[in-house]
Amino acid sequence: MKTIPLALLCAAALPAAVLAQGPSTPDRVAALRDAALTDDIAYDITEGLTTEVGQRLAGTDAEARARAWGVAKLKSLGFRNVHIETYDMPVWVRGEERGEILSPFPQNLSLTALGNSGATPASGLEAEVVAFPSIAALKAAPPAAVRGRIVYLTHAMMPTQDGSSYGASGIVRRQGPTVASQMGAAAIVIRSIGTDHHRAPHTGVQMFADGAAPIPAAALSIPDAEQLDRILKRGRPVRMRLLLTPRQIGTRQSGNVVGEVPGRDPKAGVIVVGGHLDSWDLGTGTIDDATGLAITTAAAKRVMDAGRPLRTIRVVWFGAEEVGAFGGIAYAKAHPNEKHALMAESDSGADRVWKFDTKVAPAAIPVMDRIATALAPLGIARGNNSASGGSDITPLAATGIPIVSLRQDVTRYFDIHHTPDDTLDKVDPAQLRQNVAAWTTLLAVVANDPTELGPVEKGGGE
C-alpha cells in the first residue's frame, strides 16, 4: 500500500466507542465510499498477483503458487482465519498449436485450442474446411458434408454493455465441438468468441458430451476468421492443416483461498464476496479475474478497518472457475449448512459498475434501496430484483441464498477475455477504484444491518 487510506485518517478522529462498530449511518457509509475512490489496495493486489505469479491455470503448479501468494496477501492485510480449502479436479493442459491454410492460398493462422480439445496426430491433421454460420446450420447439414472435414463456425459476437451477447455466442464454443464430433468431423475451428480485432485468439472451456469423442477444437483469432471468410468466398475448396497437442493429465489438487473479517454476531450469517483466482493460461489473468478478487478484497479490508461489522465478511478467492467452476462447487459442498446472509462475486473485468441488481426477499428491498441511494453518486443505476450471480457463487446460492450483482460495463471486456492480451496495462485505475467504492458501499451497509435478506427462491443464478 502506497498511501494511508483516507478512511483510517478520518476514523482516527472519531471516539473509540463509535469505532468499535462498523459504519451504520448514511454519512459514515458515504465517507467510506468516497475514501475508496482513492483506493490503492485493489491495484496493488492486481499488480502483485499478475506480476509475481502471472497465468495460473487451474490444477497446475502456477495455481498452487497463486494460492500461497493469496494466503500471504490476505494475512498481511489483516484478514483472519486465512486458509485454503482444497479439492481434486481433472486437468487439461495446452500443447503446441499451429494452423495453416494449405490451399488455395497458403498461409499461417493464429489459433488456440479450446479447453478439453482433443489432439491431432503428432504429424498434424489435414482436411477440407466446411463452414456454417451457426450450430443449427451445422446440425441441419447432411452428415456426408461434415464427415472427415474441419468444421468452421463463423458466428460473430457483438459487444454489449451488459454482456448479453456472450450467452448466445458462447454456445458456439460450448456446443460446437460436441456437435461436430457427433457428426463425424475431423476437427472444429470457431471464430473466437470475442469482440476485438487482434491476432489474439480467445480460448475458453467446452466439455465433450458423453459419447462424443474428443476431436481437435480451436478458436481462430478474429482477423484470421475474417481472412478465412474471404478465402472461402472465392469459392474454391479450402484445405487446412492443424497441429494441436493438448492433453488430459489426470487428477490434480486445486483449492479456494479464504479469509475473514469476523462479525460481532455469528448468528447474523456470513457474507461471501470474491472472485476467482485461477485464470486461463494465455495472458496473466488480470481482468479475468485478478481484478475481481482485488476489488472485493480491497472493499472488505476498507470495511474491516472502519470497525468490526455485525456480520462476518468472508472473502473467497475461488480456484478452477475457468475450467468448470470446480472451486464454487467445492465451496458449496464444504459449507452446506452454514448460514449465508448474502453472496456476491466480481468477475467481469475492471471497468466501472453501472447497475445494481439484487435477489433478496421483499422485506429486504428497503435495505437494497438504501444501498442503491448510496451507490447513485458513483453513476450506478438501480436494477431489478432478479440478479444472477457469478459462476463461483451459483452452486451454493442456487440453494436459496440472497445475492446481489454490481454489474460492470463489459463493452470492452470481450476484447481481451481469455486471450494473451489479458494483461495489467488493460486496467483503468480510475474505473477500478469506482468498483472498490461500490463494493465498499455494499459491504458497509449489508455487513452492519441486521435485516434478514432471505428467503429467496431456489435455483436461478447463471
Add this chain to the structure above:
Amino acid sequence: MKTIPLALLCAAALPAAVLAQGPSTPDRVAALRDAALTDDIAYDITEGLTTEVGQRLAGTDAEARARAWGVAKLKSLGFRNVHIETYDMPVWVRGEERGEILSPFPQNLSLTALGNSGATPASGLEAEVVAFPSIAALKAAPPAAVRGRIVYLTHAMMPTQDGSSYGASGIVRRQGPTVASQMGAAAIVIRSIGTDHHRAPHTGVQMFADGAAPIPAAALSIPDAEQLDRILKRGRPVRMRLLLTPRQIGTRQSGNVVGEVPGRDPKAGVIVVGGHLDSWDLGTGTIDDATGLAITTAAAKRVMDAGRPLRTIRVVWFGAEEVGAFGGIAYAKAHPNEKHALMAESDSGADRVWKFDTKVAPAAIPVMDRIATALAPLGIARGNNSASGGSDITPLAATGIPIVSLRQDVTRYFDIHHTPDDTLDKVDPAQLRQNVAAWTTLLAVVANDPTELGPVEKGGGE
C-alpha cells in the same frame, strides 16, 4: 472493381478531343480528385493481395507468388509494359521462438526474432537479464556486467503524427544487437519498437556490423516488456530462457514488379510512384505496405483513364524493402541513365494524408503550390521543400531526382507495424480513399505539366 469510377462516367460525356490528353485544368483535376473519394480500386488491390497471398517475406516463395499476382493485377487494370525486374539477395527466415522467465517468477514471454537474429542452441539459452534504458547506457556499462548475459533495452517509443519518434527509437533495434554482441552478451531482447499494448511483438530489420558475431536478438511485446520491468523492479536476479532458431538460407531471387502508363512525350521524363510488395512474415502486410502500392496504383489507373498523360507514369511494386531495400537499390542500378522527372512512395500505412512536402527546383515551386491548392480541400497542409523520400526511392532519388512526399498520419501506424496484427481489418476505407484522392491529384498535375522539376541537390532522403 465493384463500381464504375465516377471519372469514367464524367469522361464519357466529354468530347473525344478533350479525352485524348490528360487533365491539365484545375477544374478537371478537382473533378478527378473528388471522383477518387469513391475509389474502390485501392481497397480491392489491398484485399486481394493480402487475402490471396498474405505475408510475403522477401526472397521467399510467398514473395514470388506476390510478384505473379502483381503482374496479373497490373495487366488486368490496363497498365502497359508490365514486367518483373529481378535481383538476388540474402535471405533470413524465422524459426521457432519462445521466451520465458525462469526465476524469480516463472512465466512465458511473447517475443519475436529481429531480422538477421542469430540462433540459440537447439536446447535454448539461459542467462541472467541485465537491463539498460538506452544504447548509450549499454555502451557505458562495465563489460563484466554484460558478458554472458541477456541484455534488455527498455526504451519506450511514443506515438507521433509525423513518425518522428521512429528514428530515435529504431536505433535501439538497429544498433542494439551489434553493441550487445561486441560487448560479449549472450543475447539481446528489446522492448518492441511500437506504440500498442498487445501481445504482438514488433519485428524489424537489423544487421550485425562487420566483426560482430550474430547473437540471438528478439523484441518483447510491450505488455511483456512492462511485465519484465515490474519483475526487475522487485530487485531480485532475473533469469530468462530463450529459444530462437532462425537461419540464413543463402541467396535467393527477388524482384520489382513494374507497370506503366505511357506518356505522350518520352523526353518529359518518367514519374515513378509505388510502394513495396514484400512484407514481414508475421501479419499479412496490409498497412505495410499493400496499401502503399494499392493507393499509388489506383491513382495512376484513375489518371490513365482520364486521358493519355504528357509524362510516363511508372508504377513500381518494390521487392525486399523490409530486409534492406534491396528492391530500391536494384531499381537504381537498373535505371541509372533514364530521365526521372519525379519519384514518390507511399509507405506509412493507410491513414489520411495530412501534409505535402516537396523537394524540387525553385522554378518548379509554383507547380507544387498548384498541387497544394488542389490538395487543400482534402485537409492536406502545404509542408516544406525539404522532403525525404521512402526507402525504396532513396537509392536513385539521392542522385539528384526531385521527390515529393504525401505524408500520412502515423499516430496509430506503429501500433501494428511489423506485428502479426498488420491485417486487413486495420484499414479505414474512408482514409484509404482520401489517400487515393491525394495521389490522383498529384499525378494529374505533374504528369500533364511540362515544367522541369529539377535539378535538386544530391543526397538527402531517408
